[in-house]
Amino acid sequence: MDAVTMDLESTTGTESPYVMLSRATSLAGVYILRPFKQKVIQRRPSQDVREEFRRMDMLYHQTIMRHGTVAEAAEAQRYLLDSFSAQALPDLDETVEESKGDDARQLRHMQRMNSRLIAEASPQRDQLPPSTSPNTRRRTRIVRLPMMEVDSDSASPSKKRALPEGGPESVAKRRHRERIKRRYFR
Structure with missing residues (x-):
């Protein structure tokens, strides 16, 4: 269609105006009489x-x-x-x-x-x-x-580490x- 005249205020949803606009071949032929109602545009999502x-x-x-x-x-x-x-x-x-x-x-x-x-x-x-x-x-x-405290010495694997208080269980937990x-x- 070359010319489309729409009254958006009289529509109940956004689907029918979309279909009307999709039928127009150019924006030069689109005429809008009244814009959308605010409640149609800003309705709550489902x-x-x-x-x-x-x-x-x-x-x-x-x-x-x-x-x-x-x-x-x-x-x-x-x-x-x-x-x-x-x-x-x-x-x-x-x-x-x-x-x-x-x-x-x-x-x-x-x-x-x-x-x-x-x-x-x-x-x-x-x-x-x-x-x-x-x-x-x-x-x-x-x-x-x-x-749990982590020693700065524990980051280097080449140094021998002394066991902290609590014995080998603490070392295993820390590792x-x-x-x-x-x-x-x-």
Whole structure:
């Protein structure tokens, strides 16, 4: 069509004006009598769209936790703990694969290690007043766990290391934690 005259205020949605515009061969022949009503343009997104945006936001921050720097991972975990509760997760069951025992244990271990790294990156978290949010209270409790000290001598494999207090078990625990840090927080 060479000329299209539209009254957008009389339409109930955005689909019919789109079809009308797609029929025009050039913009020179398009005439709009009245613009859209504001409520047609600014309506609330559907529940499915809102859930998808929440899921994408959660996945974005989980990706940063897994592949970002230590500071980025700490910030992403803080955001996830503050923004998403455990009640939000059952809505997303279809996106999570069937969990096996090892996956759950590995996830708990990664969360503990990440919480410890957060505590190392921001020691001022202990001075914050307790929050009313159960997620924040849980995080504060995790942050207050005793941190393991890492000697600067342990970084060089050529030097002989003296066993710290607690014997070989402490050395094994420290090596395990260092391995986990290297594996998950590059």
